[in-house]
Amino acid sequence: MSTFRDRFAAGRGYLAACTLGLPADVTREAVLADLERWASGTASAVEYSATLERARGHAATLLGVDAARVATGSQVSVFTGLAAASAPAGAEVLCIDGDFSSVVAPFLARSDLRVRHVPLADLADGVRPDTWMVSYSLVQSATGEIADAASVADAAQNAGARVLVDTTQATGWLPTTDLDADLIVCHAYKWLGAPRGAAFAAVSGRLADELTPYTAGWYSGADPWSSCYGPDLHLAGDATRFDVSPAWHAWAGAEAALGFAASLDAAEVHDHALGLANAFRGRLGLDAGDSAIVAWPDAEGADLAALTAAGITASGRAGRARVAFHLWNDLEDVELAATALGR
Template structure:
């Protein structure tokens, strides 16, 4: 997929798809067109809604769902908040220890829920008959580790528990169209390279039935243009009842970004991203992995500082240095990053 590198204005030394993705040429062009139309007074609500519906179709493709099963929003935590607000008092919610706050904090904010945190590799085994919901990221933000989503889904089904899977750190570099979950949520500004403020979620029939659309507004009706005023409640019969009024400018870019991602062979993207990530791991003496995110212990931040000093854009999370490899990267980025950490061949990261 390295031929896709030409679609990006920059990318050399940019190892931060897991923090902020880069826009492909089509996304950049769409955002610029939108800015010009807005400035010229030719932008319209109808055109924005049409763009959003096209984007919903692309999101459905990426999540292996039908468009009517997909709700559009602005942030993962808002979708998680709907689940948390809908939980019965005293319900048990099972989370991964150290998972991203957006799929943990809404449950903690309700003092009457029992929130249990377990290690990622124990998640399926820790699901109990009284577990109401399992909430987990498919790819962990802090470590890059992948969840065994199939085992979690099977155990949750056996227990009658709902499942919430966050694919923000997965969709775009790996296929996410075969997840068996009641709610699959994704914010598109990382690996999908969309403007921040465009998120989407696929709802199972059970989730549509059991969750309350507390964020209902004019866009949650079957026809938003006839749902603008009370006193009645206007709710679509499907997952679009969970739509929030779209952030128009974000979705102008997201339509292009999601369409571009949906056109790619994500099995090939995963293969190529993993090849780069594992080549980097090999250079540092780290074991091969199944994640495009590479992290290692860096409690003092020295390794991150070395990468930054070499002109490489990386990140640090939870006492670990973190880099990611995606469409705009190639083998030269692997060498640049490895050389920054091992300038004389004698220095390796603190975690072997």
């Protein structure tokens, strides 16, 4: 797996895939080629649509669903917002205490919904008979902890509740092809190394029937080129009716990035990233874990400052220092980070 370092222009000491991923060579080339086409006046709206459809197929592969179930957009919160706007008045939504705001805030914005927060470990047990939806991140942004998706799905099914799972901090290093959820949402700019502004979602048949496509526009029709004008409402019969008009230049890079990620052996990528994370945990005296994200208490920011001073790109969240290991990293990065911390 370390041979993939050659696919990235940078990466030594870059431990921040959980903040902003790096583009592989094919992604960089696609973005530069798109810029040249745009600048030369040869860019084509029809070609951008073809690019998006290829990207949709790659996204479907990464989520293990049919492409007809995949909607494309710009941000996770847009898809969460559709779920929140479509929830019946008085419905209960169950969230993880301290989860990323994009899977929480849209529900809180509606004063007539009951949003309840529980610790990550209690998420499955927190599902009640009157829970309408469970909305959570598969991998917690601040801590790197991984939710027990199977247990949550079982509990939700028993209660008749819907499930929204955000895989932004998972897809790209953690296989996400076997999730049982009504709405899987993902932004591709982290572990997938795509430009920011390319997000996608997989929608179940049940939820597709319940969601109102409030963001419907010219790209939500079965043939976008015939749905550019009113007075009629043009909606596709599948999940593409939830498409948001694509940010073309972002998707030019995202198509290459998603295709690259989909071509890799997902188990091999997982073992590589997790192996490096656990090697680093060992250097810190921490127990082995199950996440490629390593976070530890750093309330004063001293450890983050030491990493930064040593040329390591890391991050701090919620009073913790946070590093992540991905395709461009190897054991030398573990050594550099551990040495910077005096370990």
